[in-house]
Amino acid sequence: MPAPDTPAPALPGCSDCELRALCLPAGLSRHTLARLASIVAAPRPVPRGQALFRTGQPLRSLYAVRSGSFKTCLGHAPAHHQVTGFPMAGDLLGLDGIGSAHHSVDAIALAPSQVCAIPYLQLAELAHESRELQRQLHRSLSREIVRDHGVMRMLGGMRADERLAAFLLDLTRQLQARGRPAAPLVLRMTRAELGSHLGLKLETVSRSFSRLQDDGLLAVRQRRIRILDAEGLARLAGGAAA
Amino acid sequence: MPAPDTPAPALPGCSDCELRALCLPAGLSRHTLARLASIVAAPRPVPRGQALFRTGQPLRSLYAVRSGSFKTCLGHAPAHHQVTGFPMAGDLLGLDGIGSAHHSVDAIALAPSQVCAIPYLQLAELAHESRELQRQLHRSLSREIVRDHGVMRMLGGMRADERLAAFLLDLTRQLQARGRPAAPLVLRMTRAELGSHLGLKLETVSRSFSRLQDDGLLAVRQRRIRILDAEGLARLAGGAAA
DNA sequence: CGCGAGCTTGATGCCGATCAATGCATGTGG
DNA sequence: CCACATGCATTGATCGGCATCAAGCTCGCG
Numbered sequence A, B: 001m002p003a004p005d006t007p008a009p010a011l012p013g014c015s016d017c018e019l020r021a022l023c024l025p026a027g028l029s030r031h032t033l034a035r036l037a038s039i040v041a042a043p044r045p046v047p048r049g050q051a052l053f054r055t056g057q058p059l060r061s062l063y064a065v066r067s068g069s070f071k072t073c074l075g076h077a078p079a080h081h082q083v084t085g086f087p088m089a090g091d092l093l094g095l096d097g098i099g100s101a102h103h104s105v106d107a108i109a110l111a112p113s114q115v116c117a118i119p120y121l122q123l124a125e126l127a128h129e130s131r132e133l134q135r136q137l138h139r140s141l142s143r144e145i146v147r148d149h150g151v152m153r154m155l156g157g158m159r160a161d162e163r164l165a166a167f168l169l170d171l172t173r174q175l176q177a178r179g180r181p182a183a184p185l186v187l188r189m190t191r192a193e194l195g196s197h198l199g200l201k202l203e204t205v206s207r208s209f210s211r212l213q214d215d216g217l218l219a220v221r222q223r224r225i226r227i228l229d230a231e232g233l234a235r236l237a238g239g240a241a242a
Numbered sequence C: 001c002g003c004g005a006g007c008t009t010g011a012t013g014c015c016g017a018t019c020a021a022t023g024c025a026t027g028t029g030g
Numbered sequence D: 001c002c003a004c005a006t007g008c009a010t011t012g013a014t015c016g017g018c019a020t021c022a023a024g025c026t027c028g029c030g
Helices: A030-039 A120-129 A131-157 A160-177 A191-198 A202-214 A230-241 B030-039 B120-129 B131-157 B160-177 B191-198 B202-214 B230-241
Strands: A044-046 A051-053 A061-067 A070-074 A082-085 A106-109 A113-119 A184-186 A218-221 A224-227 B044-046 B051-053 B061-067 B070-074 B082-085 B106-109 B113-119 B184-186 B218-221 B224-227
Touching (some): A120 A131, A120 B131, A131 A191, A160 A184, A202 A218, B160 B202
Antiparallel strands (some): A070 A106, A184 A224, B051 B106, B218 B224
16 A cells, blocks of 8 residues: 555666665675665655554564654653653664564654665565575664663663763764764754663752763753863763773 | 583474463464474573573574573663573563674573474474464564563553552462462562662662562562462552553 | 572661642633 | 733753662672
């Protein structure tokens, strides 16, 4: 069932997507890429604040983020949101739902975004035929695990300022890896959402920002952050973890 | 290179393993099962305290735990161990290493254990031929992500007693799922290791045990734990998360 | 029997949660 | 164009939970 409101559903697809080197298609041959493109739906907009999917819904597709950014949170519970991550362009959403065939988090757009739906069954079928695609899928899944381990390290062993420093460095690294401007870092999430991800209350996040600023490591202006001393941040973040 | 000290290297393999319903082979056809068994090495013993693999080593095999139990920890750092999990019989180790082709944790045996090595390249090749095996692999990877999310929830949003309660309930559930005696719960890890997993210091773990015992939820005798009021524990653990 | 690793318990201090107020931006209606 | 409302961020004061430091205690083992 094609989206009724998009003008031209027959878009060029993955082959021309500027994200193809970072997304699932990374390293795929032209042939496989074309086949993948044939099952990927045309990019679909997700307005800010809207859920791409919710906990418990049956998993039909994985979603590649084409633009914008999201938060993924645990907990049907009203108040006890726990943000597990902030996926952005190039990330794959829904991997956690494969095991149970149902999504295990809510995915909420933090900004107007675009996603490409990839029907999971067709993807699995294609991966069955293509070693390279299979390998890519494994990589994506495995990397998600490693990423989660990083969060566990933050939550388990670091104090407030260290967590924030580690998060900012990680965010910068991710933006750089995507060849995006990381110089004036612009946060897409509120202090509360950030706090939920870091295991802190929003007041503590705010205080940590202020402290890092006072120490000359950051320049903070609302959600616009400039890193003044990356090495200092790394010393903070690494001091506890390394 | 076959293990030099095992008497009969030509063992029956997965088809007769009593864990096959819980392990990777779950749900595989006889044919696929046989092919899988043909690439899985004979069970290899890992003495208590020894590393099955260490952070940074190239990933050659995944390991299915056949008996015993392990801890997986982050951090090359000497003191700053962070335990990400306690895999036991039926679990698959090494999944986190697929993405980078190198292990991202240390896997240490907490008790004398046995593991079946599964060469990853051969496994991937086999998964390429068998849809069902591919599906199983995806499931294992995805479940690992979901499991990590559970840990993140503990670390991010719960206090000491709640974390411990959640951990004990989860452990019980896992043992039950494997049809193992979960009645007198026997912990394989020290208080310090448990603390490292829960993001607490060992003294706090000890105090939490005492508190839960005083409240009539547990009977604690060293590492032998008896759950007296599972529902009470669930209220504690769920009260913060749900 | 005595040693030592691991566990328990106590006393104290610090970090982050909580409660509460103020500040600052954006947006809306008069 | 300004006045006000609203959502988000900052800052302060106080409190509680966990870390830390420091003894004892238990059990297994040589």
